[in-house]
Amino acid sequence: MSDPLLNVEGLTTVYRVGGREFAALNDVSLTCQAGERLGVVGESGSGKSVLALSLLNIIRAPGRITAGRVVFADQDILHLRRRELRRVRGGGMSLIFQDAAASLTPVYPVGVQLGEIIRTHLSVTRAEAARQSVQLLGQVGIPEPERRLRAFPSELSGGMKQRVAIAMALASEPSLLIADDPTSAVDVTIQAQILELLRHLVDERQLALIYISHDFRVVSTICERLLILYAGGIVEQGDAPSVFNAPRHPYTDALLACSPSVEEYRFPFATLPGNPPNPRDDPIVGCQFHPRCPRALDVCARETPHEESPTAGHSYRCWSPLDAPGRGSSAAASAP
């Protein structure tokens, strides 16, 4: 296999909260090939946004990346010089922020902001940048793009702001698009449109996509491979059908069980019993999920499970995984 577009190893990001450090992202490894569509699923607070920001090496205080490697297009993102880092941000990988509206500068018209991004990353004239801005706004489905160029973000509806944010992420012609839960802040009718739009744009440009969501169903319709994040760690990853149809990790299973069906689509926040670890509490020893896990064994509270990959393209971290379909591996058998 050729070198992946993005290769992440052991990425760890800690936040200092109330005098103690807590790992919002813990030893995360993943790869993404050019053109691949990766889905990241996890509950609120599982570290999805921190992952997105860490990939761009743009973590703000009180957070900081303490370990790991991020290699994007053969560049070591965590050790790049500022100038090169700026070229990667936007130019190589673009991030659509979770709250798209809050990611737009209120004091500049949309056209100015788009033009600025284009001119920062592509060496084009002002006129050419303006032409491309109009084209981009048209491509993200904004009617009367010439007129909208002069609009301030506050003059646009939520859905329009979302589309503008997508246009901005695409303006610099990246090869990897990271979408941080782009449908969590807009209302239901628009969610489907935005999703469809993203799917279309990514297909058309053959972009690699990391689609972050708390909603299993959304992710599995758009992504080829799924990563399940719990308390800052990847607990399971694999090909989408495999993870979706035959989850091995109890957390994935629970997440699927409470994931809304299509009819319940308007209530995407069905929750699991119990709460994810609180950064203010003492760190959990062993498997982070054990206080909530129906399959927990004694070992789970003592030791962190290793990554197991019994079948190609599917791995998990669990002492007592669910049965794989067609195989009779018992729960207790794989525990030491």
Add this chain to the structure above:
Amino acid sequence: MIAQRLIAFIPIIIAVSILIFLALRVVPGDPVTVLTAGSPVPAEVKEQLRREFDLDKPLTVQFWNWAKNAVQGDFGISLKTREPVTELLGETLPITLTILIGGLILSMLISVPLGVIAALRQGRLSDQLIIGATLVTLSVPVFTAGILAIIVFSFWLGWLPPFGRGEGFGWDRVSHLLMPWCVLGLAMTAAQTNTLRAGMIDVLNREYILAAEARGLSPIAVIRHGFRTAMVPVVNILGVQFGYMIVGTVLVDFVFGMGGIGQLLVDAVNQRDYPVVQAILVCIAVAFTATTLLVDIVASRLDPRYAD
């Protein structure tokens, strides 16, 4: 919005003018005594003076006559010098405005970079030095700063003339204005710098600044995305400072002998020269109201979300 504000402007000015007019009639001291410089004069002369200056008419008529002329730029004549008040204003207003605007520009030239740098280096040495320096300027009154400046730059170093307003538009003028500009400007920088610093710190924590960085924009461009929003409170501060600076110009007039409007006002008050006092106060009121209007216009230009 601007048109509405402009219309609201007119009744405010009328009301303020009436207030000033009445207030000056209430304070003790008979204008006729001022006119005659206190020397005993026959009753018929006093009577004639009263007639000449409209003092025999009811207040409403007096005000109407005054207002009618004032609208046409005629503020009557000085009781003291018998010169037209408009002429006195013409002699003093330009120099005062030059000092005010020059001081303002100078203070902005200093406080904008300092405020931005302090915000960017929040908590570090350069930030602390900047805050410390602005505190020092804040603790030295305009009056003291002016005297100190004269001692150092005029008497010790002999670089700048200590008094007077200078002539023409060249170095002579600038050399006379330099110290007043600096003294007045420095008095304003502390508040501006600290307001900008606070605004910048607040704005730099916003998500759209992080997003601008994530889009690969240069540091300067990223700062620009926050700058306008951070400038809105500074512009508001400028409006408030304008009021203080009127007091400031009185002191500057006094220390540097600029012969500006401050000096004219102090003299006129001391001598109960009502037409002059009244004209100056009305001018100040107009300037004040115009400033608040200007502040709103500039602020809404800077940030489209600004609305009151």
